[in-house]
Amino acid sequence: AACSRKNRNAALHPLWQSPLTIPGGTRQSPINIQWRDSVYDPFLKPLKISYDPTTCLHIWNNGYSFLVEFDDSTDRSIIVGGPLENQYRLKQFHFHWGAINDWGSEHTVDSKFYPAELHLVHWNAVEYPTFEEAVMEGNGLAVIGVFLKLGARHEGLQTLVDALPAVKHKDTVIEFDVFDPSCLLPSCPDYWTYAGSLTTPPLTESVTWIIKKKPIEVDEDQLEAFRMLLFTSDGEEEKRMVDNFRPLQPLMDRTVRSSFQ
Numbered sequence: 190a191a192c193s194r195k196n197r198n199a200a201l202h203p204l205w206q207s208p209l210t211i212p213g214g215t216r217q218s219p220i221n222i223q224w225r226d227s228v229y230d231p232f233l234k235p236l237k238i239s240y241d242p243t244t245c246l247h248i249w250n251n252g253y254s255f256l257v258e259f260d261d262s263t264d265r266s267i268i269v270g271g272p273l274e275n276q277y278r279l280k281q282f283h284f285h286w287g288a289i290n291d292w293g294s295e296h297t298v299d300s301k302f303y304p305a306e307l308h309l310v311h312w313n314a315v316e317y318p319t320f321e322e323a324v325m326e327g328n329g330l331a332v333i334g335v336f337l338k339l340g341a342r343h344e345g346l347q348t349l350v351d352a353l354p355a356v357k358h359k360d361t362v363i364e365f366d367v368f369d370p371s372c373l374l375p376s377c378p379d380y381w382t383y384a385g386s387l388t389t390p391p392l393t394e395s396v397t398w399i400i401k402k403k404p405i406e407v408d409e410d411q412l413e414a415f416r417m418l419l420f421t422s423d424g425e426e427e428k429r430m431v432d433n434f435r436p437l438q439p440l441m442d443r444t445v446r447s448s449f450q
């Protein structure tokens with residue numbers, strides 16, 4: 190008799206209709222960073238960041254977040270050092286945030302959520318010819334994560350916030366041709382680093398994560414500006430773009446290293 194195949198649907202994430210867990214995944218992101226379990230690595234170098242503000246191109250609402258995308262055809266905006274063996278080119282940055290200030294970040298520190306998290310996505314253009322190919326390789330990407338906490342207004346972020354109404358709907362783009370993302374980094378050099386993955390499809394295990402220890406401060410109006418964006422296209426029933434973060438993933442056989450004692 191034909192064997193009956195139990196049709197067990199893997200849990201699907203409401204946002205992307207894609208599996209929450211990657212079969213065979215051993216290095217998925219995000220994770221909780223347990224401060225006392227992180228291991229100080231004295232051989233970690235300082236992270237060197239050099240961005241050329243004129244490589245900024247545009248802001249795009251891709252229906253999941255808003256991406257600020259950069260011209261990555263040359264090595265004008267790069268990071269090097271830290272845990273990285275090569276230099277990596279800046280491709281885009283984006284954020285994850287909640288409907289309210291109690292949650293929104295993807296990573297947590299000692300199980301604490303921040304209201305939002307910035308991801309600066311870089312790729313290994315030394316070893317791979319295109320971003321798309323780097324996305325598929327274990328050392329293909331390096332993402333700097335910066336936590337956002339509620340506090341003083343962030344003047345550098347405000348120029349970005351002022352442009353958001355122009356990309357309210359999914360698949361809208363606005364030219365944004367001068368911006369220096371280093372203004373969004375905390376001055377403290379301390380970071381954690383671990384081997385992980387993308388947190389949206391294709392969820393590939395290609396990311397060296399560099400999570401800054403110190404958050405930056407933004408004010409309530411700036412977080413509210415994120416929350417007035419829409420997941421939906423113009424003309425569709427409006428769905429506010431909020432809670433666009435992936436659930437925490439198991440640490441499995443990984444150690445989080447710290448650049449500080």
Ligand SMILES: COc1ccc(/C(C)=C/C(=O)O)cc1
Pocket residue numbers: 308310321324386387388389390391
């Ligand atoms: C090739 O298609 C891609 C889609 C998304 C991404 C990223 C950078 C996802 C994430 O930020 O988690 C990369 C490639």
Ligand SMILES: [Zn+2]
Pocket residue numbers: 283284285308388
């Ligand atoms: Zn992200």
